Amino acid sequence: AIWIGVACFVYYNTQVLNPYRSSDTTEQLMADFEKTYSKYKEAVHPKVIDAKYYIDIFPNKRDIHVKADITLSNESDVAIDSLHFFNGEGWDTKLHIPNAKSVFKDSTYLYTIYKLNPALQPGETIVMKVENKFITKGFENGRGPTMIVKNGTFINNGDILPTMGYNTSYEIGDNNTRKKYNLKPKERTPKLSGELSELHNRNYINNGQSDFINVETVISTIKEQTAIAPGSLIKRWEENGRDYYHYKTDTPSLNFYSFMSADYQIKKRKWKGIDIEVYYDEKHPENVDMMLDAVERSLVYFTENFGPYFHKQCRIIEFPRYASFAQAFPGTMPYSEAIGFIINLEDETENNVVDAVIAHEMAHQWWAHQLIGVNMQGSTLLSEGFSQYSSRMTSKSIVKNPMKMKQFLKYDHDRYLRGRSGEREKELPLYEVENQGYIHYGKGSVILYALQDYIGEDKVNLAMKNFLEEYRYKKPPYPTSLDFLRHLEPQVPDSLNYLITDWFKEITLYDNRLKEANYTKLDNGKYEVTLEIESSKIKSDSLGNETRIAINDWIDVGFFMDDDEERLYGQKRMKFNKEKSSITMQLDSLPVKAAIDPRYILIDRVYRDNVKSLSLEE
Numbered sequence: 241a242i243w244i245g246v247a248c249f250v251y252y253n254t255q256v257l258n259p260y261r262s263s264d265t266t267e268q269l270m271a272d273f274e275k276t277y278s279k280y281k282e283a284v285h286p287k288v289i290d291a292k293y294y295i296d297i298f299p300n301k302r303d304i305h306v307k308a309d310i311t312l313s314n315e316s317d318v319a320i321d322s323l324h325f326f327n328g329e330g331w332d333t334k335l336h337i338p339n340a341k342s343v344f345k346d347s348t349y350l351y352t353i354y355k356l357n358p359a360l361q362p363g364e365t366i367v368m369k370v371e372n373k374f375i376t377k378g379f380e381n382g383r384g385p386t387m388i389v390k391n392g393t394f395i396n397n398g399d400i401l402p403t404m405g406y407n408t409s410y411e412i413g414d415n416n417t418r419k420k421y422n423l424k425p426k427e428r429t430p431k432l433s434g435e436l437s438e439l440h441n442r443n444y445i446n447n448g449q450s451d452f453i454n455v456e457t458v459i460s461t462i463k464e465q466t467a468i469a470p471g472s473l474i475k476r477w478e479e480n481g482r483d484y485y486h487y488k489t490d491t492p493s494l495n496f497y498s499f500m501s502a503d504y505q506i507k508k509r510k511w512k513g514i515d516i517e518v519y520y521d522e523k524h525p526e527n528v529d530m531m532l533d534a535v536e537r538s539l540v541y542f543t544e545n546f547g548p549y550f551h552k553q554c555r556i557i558e559f560p561r562y563a564s565f566a567q568a569f570p571g572t573m574p575y576s577e578a579i580g581f582i583i584n585l586e587d588e589t590e591n592n593v594v595d596a597v598i599a600h601e602m603a604h605q606w607w608a609h610q611l612i613g614v615n616m617q618g619s620t621l622l623s624e625g626f627s628q629y630s631s632r633m634t635s636k637s638i639v640k641n642p643m644k645m646k647q648f649l650k651y652d653h654d655r656y657l658r659g660r661s662g663e664r665e666k667e668l669p670l671y672e673v674e675n676q677g678y679i680h681y682g683k684g685s686v687i688l689y690a691l692q693d694y695i696g697e698d699k700v701n702l703a704m705k706n707f708l709e710e711y712r713y714k715k716p717p718y719p720t721s722l723d724f725l726r727h728l729e730p731q732v733p734d735s736l737n738y739l740i741t742d743w744f745k746e747i748t749l750y751d752n753r754l755k756e757a758n759y760t761k762l763d764n765g766k767y768e769v770t771l772e773i774e775s776s777k778i779k780s781d782s783l784g785n786e787t788r789i790a791i792n793d794w795i796d797v798g799f800f801m802d803d804d805e806e807r808l809y810g811q812k813r814m815k816f817n818k819e820k821s822s823i824t825m826q827l828d829s830l831p832v833k834a835a836i837d838p839r840y841i842l843i844d845r846v847y848r849d850n851v852k853s854l855s856l857e858e
Contacts, residue, residue, distance in 0.1 A: 253377075253378035253379050258377060258381070260382075267421075269348070270410055270412050271421035273349050273351075273410055273411075274410075274411050275423070277349065278406065280405070281405075281406045281408070283322070283324055283405060283406070284318055285320065285323065285449070286314045286315070286323075286365075286366075287312065287448070287449060287451060288311070288404075288495055289311050289312070289313045289450070289451075290310075290454050291308060291310055291311070291397075291453060292310075292455075292456045292457070293306065293307070293308045293400070293455075293458070294306070294307040294308070294458050294459075295307075295400075295457065295458070295499055296460045296482075297462075297467060297499075297501045298462070299388070299391065299393055299461065299462060299501060300390055302388045302390070303373070303374060303375050303376055303388065304373070304388050304393075305373050306370065306373070307371055308370040308372070310368045310370060311365055311368075312367075312368055313365045314360045314361060314362050314363065314364050314365075315362075315363075315441075318362065319360065320359055321356050321357075321359040322353055322354060322355055323337065323340065323356065323404065324351070324352070324404065324406065325351070325353075326349075326351055326403040326404075326406070326407040326410070327352065328350070328372075328374075328399060328402060328403075330385065331372050331373065331402075332372070332373045332374075333371070333372050334371040335352075335369070335370055335402070336368070336369040336371075337354055337366065337368045338366050338368075339356055339358060340355065341354060342354055343355045374388065376388065386563075389560065391521075391560075392500075392502045392559050393461075393499075393501040394498060394499075394559040394560075394574055395499050395500075396497070397495065397496070397497050397499075398496075400499070405449070411426065412426075413426055428674060429615070429616065430616045431616070431617055431672075432616055432617035432722065433616065433720075434720065436717055439614060439615065439616060440616075440716055440718055441716040441717065441718075442615040442716075443494075443615060443716075445494055445608070445612060447615050448615070449495065450495035452492035452713050452715070453492055453494075453495050454488075454493075455469075455470050455471060455488070455489045455497060455570075456486075456487070456489070457471070457485075457486070457488075458485070459484070459487070459499060460479075460482045460483060460485070461482065462482060463483050465483075466483075466485075466501065466502065466503075466504045466506070466519065467485045467499070467500070467501045468500045468501070468555065469485065469487040469499050470487060470489050470493065470497040470498075470569060470570050470571065471489035471571065472487065472488060472490055472551075472552045472553060473487055474486040474487065474488050489570055489571075491550040491551065493570035493609060494609055497572070498569050498572065500519075500559065500574065502519070502521070503521070503522075504519040504520060504521070504557075505519075505520055505521070506518070506519055507520070507529075509532050511539055511540075512539075514549060514551070514552060515552060515553040515554070516536060516553075516554050518531050518532060519556070520558045521558055521581065524577060524581035526581075527581055527583070527585060530592075531556050531575075531580065531594060534599060534602075535598060535602060537637070538598065538599045541633065542603060542605075542630060542634075545701040545704075545705065546606050546630075546701065546705050546708055547606070547610075547712070549605060549606075550610070550713075551571030554571060554573075554602065554605075555572045556573050557572065557573065557575065558576075558577050558580070560577060561576055561582075563576055564576045564578040564579050565579070566580065566601050568601040568605065569609075570609055573598070573601045573602070575597070575598075579593060580594055595634070595638075596635060596648070597631075599634040600630070601627075603626065603630035603634075604627050607623050607627045610712045611711045611719065613718055613719055614717070614718035614720050615718075617668065617671075617672040617673065617721075618673060618720055618721030618722070620674075621680050621684055621721050621724075622724060623680075624677070624680040624681055624684065626684075626688070628652070628680075628681050628684055628685040628688075631685075632649075632685055632689050633692070633701075635648060642808075642839075643805065643806045643807075643808055643839070646805075646840050648685075649685075649689060649839070649840040649841070650840050650847070652682045652686050652689075653682065653686050653840060653844075653847075654682075655681060656679065656682030656843065657843075658678065659676070659678020659679070659682060660678060660679075660784070663676075663678075666782035666783065667679070667747060667780070667784065668747075668782060669744065669745050669746055669747055670683055670684060670743065670744050671721040671722070671744045671745055683843065686841075686843055687743045687744070689841070691739065691743065694736055694794070695731060695732055695736060702731060703728040703731045704724075707719070707728075721744075725740065725744065738793070747779065747780040748779060749777070749778045749780065749843050750776075750778070750843060750845070751774075751775070751776045751845055752773070752774070752775045752795065752836045752837055752850055753773065753836075753849045754771060754772075754834060754835065754850055755772040756770070756852070757770075757771050757772075757834040757852040757853065757854050757855065758770050758857040759830065759854050760857045761830075766826050767827045767828075767829070767830045768825070768827075769824070769831075769834065769854065770822065770823070770824045771823045771824075771825075771834055771836075772822055773797075773820070773823065773836055774819060774820055775791050775793075775819065775836065776790075776791050777790070777791045777793065790817075790818075790819070791817065791818070791819070792815075792816075792817045793815070793816055794813050795837055795842065796811055796812070796813050796814075796837055796839065797811070797812055797823065798811030798834075798835055798838040798839075799811075799831035799832075799833065800832055800835065800838065800851075801831055801832060802832055803833070809827075809829065809831055810825070810831070811838065812825075831854060832853065833854065834851070835850050835851040838850070
């Protein structure tokens with residue numbers, strides 16, 4: 241009887257309250273969705289220009305009640321007579337739209353079409369009222385959603401509101417699987433173009449659904465917890481045994497943010513009128529001071545080099561390790577406990593992951609949240625690539641031994657080479673990257689870091705700052721990577737112009753090898769070192785076909801005074817214009833090793849053969 245009772249209880253929860261769906265069923269649904277509704281992919285929709293939220297979080301029940309006033313504006317040049325919405329699964333959604341009537345509803349795909357009468361004319365606005373509830377029912381056959389939990393709710397605005405228009409994220413991404421369902425290959429990111437078109441009205445985060453907007457939130461939670469929304473805290477009060485918080489953004493921001501609630505401890509610090517805050521679980525205080533330091537260091541470097549910070553606070557907010565990432569929203573950075581709060585750094589004095597990740601997310605407050613690229617090839621260079629570079633430069637400004645940066649560069653270098661080895665579609669040059677992480681994170685970081693080493697940190701940062709000042713918080717048209725290169729090229733001397741082509745516009749790798757490293761001791765007490773070096777350059781196409789070409793590049797040669805390669809001595813930048821070179825140098829001291837590109841500045845296919853121990857010449 242007990243066994244039958246438990247079986248019935250489990251069946252009711254996992255099949256009736258929360259029906260289980262196999263991966264094959266999900267795949268079939270996705271294919272059918274695309275075949276049915278992709279015809280609406282190009283439908284014109286209004287943009288969100290203002291958002292006001294009224295949110296009640298019930299952590300113990302794992303429920304959330306949402307009301308929102310969303311102002312929509314027709315910023316196209318045609319009248320809009322219908323609105324399409326794709327509702328979130330598990331949400332009970334009600335939309336109240338002036339002069340609109342629901343004329344189509346598909347409960348399987350949660351797709352609804354509203355007819356507007358009269359049509360929304362260009363320049364006109366309406367306020368859509370949203371009522372949305374997520375009610376947790378029993379338990380699922382699996383972990384289930386983790387956005388609303390008893391301690392550590394973390395939910396994005398994209399989860400709270402229905403998607404306006406056809407939802408491309410619900411399409412099958414793998415082209416082999418698409419072929420099984422007779423679907424055409426997945427459309428790639430629109431090609432990079434400097435000619436203005438309708439595409440330039442869409443940034444790559446919101447894809448035309450909104451630009452920079454004002455956000456205001458009244459959010460409540462249980463008394464034991466603190467609720468957080470984007471912007472500054474305007475007011476806090478208690479009502480009916482619950483705590484209420486009123487937040488408002490300090491400046492128009494991307495329509496991309498989160499709402500959080502947990503039992504937080506809060507540690508604060510002020511820097512030039514900005515509140516630096518870390519919200520953390522009381523059991524995880526070990527790294528909090530280090531986080532405050534990292535935020536402050538980032539503010540110092542980024543404001544000095546790129547321009548003002550436009551929020552009144554920088555918040556680091558812990559969330560449970562259901563996921564292991566950090567994310568940047570306007571003035572607010574959710575940070576998984578797994579990679580920041582419980583990681584053991586007691587033996588780490590430099591190059592720790594907390595510094596690097598916080599600097600990267602802080603950099604997004606400039607690169608994405610002040611300037612965002614068009615939904616086109618190359619735009620993730622302007623956000624992820626720039627943020628990774630900014631993070632590396634923050635690290636460079638604080639390391640005691642510059643050779644410590646080699647560890648970061650090797651990580652980014654290896655990330656790029658591993659990624660390109662597993663590319664299933666096409667590798668693209670850096671300025672045409674299509675949201676390919678190994679390129680915009682790995683290669684982007686190495687290239688920009690190398691560029692500042694070759695032409696000067698001040699010149700690279702000035703190009704980035706000028707680019708930012710031209711497009712900061714501006715409405716469409718959005719910038720492309722070509723606009724950045726327009727600012728960068730004047731900063732590059734004629735002798736190094738080849739770097740723009742090699743590093744940004746083409747796929748270029750190096751094959752440097754130190755074949756021999758010998759020395760003799762001279763009568764004057766100095767040492768004569770002779771190096772036999774092979775150096776060539778490799779051009780790759782998007783399919784990985786490689787062509788070795790003649791080299792005519794400036795490359796560093798240097799020496800290490802220790803086996804650990806931490807004491808660099810006698811480095812010199814030299815011009816290599818033939819495949820085999822013999823170099824003779826006189827040194828005051830005898831090094832342990834010699835190296836070509838000793839700091840891992842260039843993207844070399846194999847670094848191991850760049851370094852060689854010195855041998856006494858017989």
